[in-house]
Amino acid sequence: MKLITFDEGRVARLELEEGVVIELDVPSTREYFERGGDVRETGERLAYADVTLRAPIRPKKFFHTAGNFADHHNELTAVDWSHPVHKGIVFFQNLDAIIGPDEDIVYPEGLTKELDYELELAIVIGKSGKFFSPEEAEDYIAGFTVFNDITARDIQRKEMESGVFSFSKGIDTFCPIGPWIVTKDEVPDMHNLAMQLRVNGEVRQQGNTNQTRIRWPHLVAYHSPQVFSAGDLITTGTISGVAAVQKNPFDFYLQPGDVVEAEIEGIGTLRNKVISWEERYGQPAPQRVDW
Numbered sequence: 001m002k003l004i005t006f007d008e009g010r011v012a013r014l015e016l017e018e019g020v021v022i023e024l025d026v027p028s029t030r031e032y033f034e035r036g037g038d039v040r041e042t043g044e045r046l047a048y049a050d051v052t053l054r055a056p057i058r059p060k061k062f063f064h065t066a067g068n069f070a071d072h073h074n075e076l077t078a079v080d081w082s083h084p085v086h087k088g089i090v091f092f093q094n095l096d097a098i099i100g101p102d103e104d105i106v107y108p109e110g111l112t113k114e115l116d117y118e119l120e121l122a123i124v125i126g127k128s129g130k131f132f133s134p135e136e137a138e139d140y141i142a143g144f145t146v147f148n149d150i151t152a153r154d155i156q157r158k159e160m161e162s163g164v165f166s167f168s169k170g171i172d173t174f175c176p177i178g179p180w181i182v183t184k185d186e187v188p189d190m191h192n193l194a195m196q197l198r199v200n201g202e203v204r205q206q207g208n209t210n211q212t213r214i215r216w217p218h219l220v221a222y223h224s225p226q227v228f229s230a231g232d233l234i235t236t237g238t239i240s241g242v243a244a245v246q247k248n249p250f251d252f253y254l255q256p257g258d259v260v261e262a263e264i265e266g267i268g269t270l271r272n273k274v275i276s277w278e279e280r281y282g283q284p285a286p287q288r289v290d291w
Contacts (some may be wrong), residue, residue, distance in 0.1 A: 003029050003143070003181040005100070006051040014048065014180060021046040028149030029057040030231030033142055053265060055100035056145055056181045057124065060229040062093035064149070064169070064218060068212050085285050088149045094170030101179035104275045105150055107256050108171060110285040112152035115254040115274070118238035119197040119205050119262045122147040123216060124181055125232040132224050137217035140228065143183040144190065146270040147235050148197070148262045150174040177271045185234065187266055190216055194265040195239050199258050207239030
């Protein structure tokens with residue numbers, strides 16, 4: 001099943017091949033999972049072409065994972081971080097930074113000159129729980145969506161002097177997710193999904209979920225002491241090819257006008273355009289307030 005949030009917060013099941021949206025009688029996809037999927041249809045049918053997709057879910061908690069894909073972990077050694085990025089690093093996303101498909105990423109030129117992309121698979125947690133094993137974790141995985149972890153590398157580099165990062169990834173509009181949630185039953189092998197990120201049609205990242213250092217049930221179990229709620233999201237780490245690791249990264253960093261397409265096989269394609277601060281707000285970007 002493909003679950004969407006559309007227009008002003010309505011929830012539906014999407015029959016993509018038929019181009020039909022079947023509205024569900026539930027106020028949010030998060031509540032859909034809280035109810036264990038026991039949700040009726042409203043009887044409303046709409047044409048997919050007539051609806052506007054929004055971010056598919058607003059989780060209670062959004063967990064980040066770093067350094068899980070082997071190739072990306074290896075290429076990070078080329079970046080001049082003050083601390084290594086270990087696979088066990090966990091941090092939370094700013095939920096107010098979430099945007100949906102075809103919504104704009106606003107470039108805050110007063111804050112950063114090194115805007116990067118990171119394609120990731122996001123796991124949707126289907127029920128509440130805590131302190132469980134990898135063997136039990138399969139029952140907590142309800143579905144998946146696409147996540148593009150937009151990152152201000154110059155800010156991250158400064159944060160890494162203390163070995164942690166958060167601000168660089170939590171700026172307004174830096175958290176695109178979507179275009180929908182695909183439930184686990186529609187994904188034959190979650191550990192073998194092709195992944196590709198394109199900027200203006202040019203392939204920048206390419207990989208597969210079979211390249212991870214730990215598998216998804218283990219990852220979900222690892223996070224479980226932090227307490228899951230139904231509808232929470234866990235990102236799984238990015239694949240190789242981010243701009244920061246290139247020989248000339250400034251040839252690859254995102255700029256206003258760029259269109260980013262983040263695609264995962266069987267899950268979908270998340271498309272967002274980068275726009276300038278002035279295009280969004282009609283005035284020059286504010287300068288960063290330093291500590």
